[in-house]
Amino acid sequence: MNCDELRDQYELYALGALDAEERAELDAHLRREGDPCIAGVFRARQMMTSLALMTPESNPPARLRKRVVELAGEPKRSWSGTPVWILATAFLAVVAVWLGMETRDQARALAELRLEAQRHNADLARLTEAFALMNDPVAKQVVFGEGAPKPPRGRVFVNPNRGVLLLASNLPPAPPGKIYELWIIPKGGAPLPAGLFQSEADGTAMYIRKGPVDIASIGVIAVTLEPEAGSQAPTTQPLIAAAL
């Protein structure tokens, strides 16, 4: 189409109201230097601007001004009587303090997040290990505490390749200065220390003693309450005793 034929489309073009095909055709003209369509579209844009004036008048709500002006951060009060250098110094001091606090807060928050992430990662690794130990077909499972008047209750999994997993509930946190100790007691032999652990505040505990074990030689898996440093031999009666 030539420019005369496109003349009726100038205004619609200026309004963004042309279909893609029509628009592409006019765009091609506008890319040619000196094309009469350029001046035509320019005039159309001005005319379309004026069409805004046919809009019925409406008053914006008063609250809108505050919303808009605050976008630019306009100060809410006048400080015209205060010397500029005092304002500048005060502002810099406030910014410095704020930045210092902000930096410290952010560093603290970051450190906490990092610790939290490490805790989650450690928990995840333990859970992964526990599932692998439990789900191995060669693992042997023993239930303990069933029917006992004073729980703890739970299960022990013994995996000849991976070690021993203890899952317990109703095992209150050890009192100050004390800790729980796991024992592997061979058939007819003395208890062997197998690691220290603490239960959670809700009385649950999960502990893994890693490393290969000889299931056939194990008579009992037991837990006792021991001094914080642990013991080489049980010093209290077992709280948990799971006979294999």
Place this chain on the structure above:
Amino acid sequence: MTLLPLLLAIYVEEDDRNLAERLKRREPAAMAQLYDSYSKLAFSLIYRIVRDVGVAEDLVQETFLRVWNRAQGFDAGRGALGPWLLAVARNRAIDYIRSSGGKIARGSLDLESAEHPSTFVNFESDLLTRDREMRVRKAIDRLNENQRHVIELAYFEGLSQSEMAERMGQPLGTVKTWVRSALKNLREELGEKAVTA
């Protein structure tokens, strides 16, 4: 008396030039002045398009923020601040009704390019004066009902001629005739005449 519109236009042009410079310098008070100068027109236009006060408020806010953020690319010496802001306002509103109506944003690219600051240079200075407003209203009043309707559909809803035909349930050829005659009348009233006025 006949010089009054011209004097007003010169005043508005100078005022907007200073305002644009201050916006470029990101003076917060310039935003307040911009709002005081154009908020009523922008709000009226957006409200006419979206017909919801809450939405209109949000879109007005978005309009002024967009102008504030893009003022660096505006030619303060040759640019027309008011027309630019109104183009942004209209585009925000039409974009909203297109997207909220579940339509594919056919014109979103068109709208984006149509509000680029570089588009609004060397405009006449009297496009938004009270005198111009009277002429626009008079020109619109002279259109017949169908002509006025198609102009409103194009301006307030950004509809193409085929979309207008579908909306009005009329043959495309008929709609094109109405559009052509309406634009011809408006051009005669506002276009060439305005240049020589």
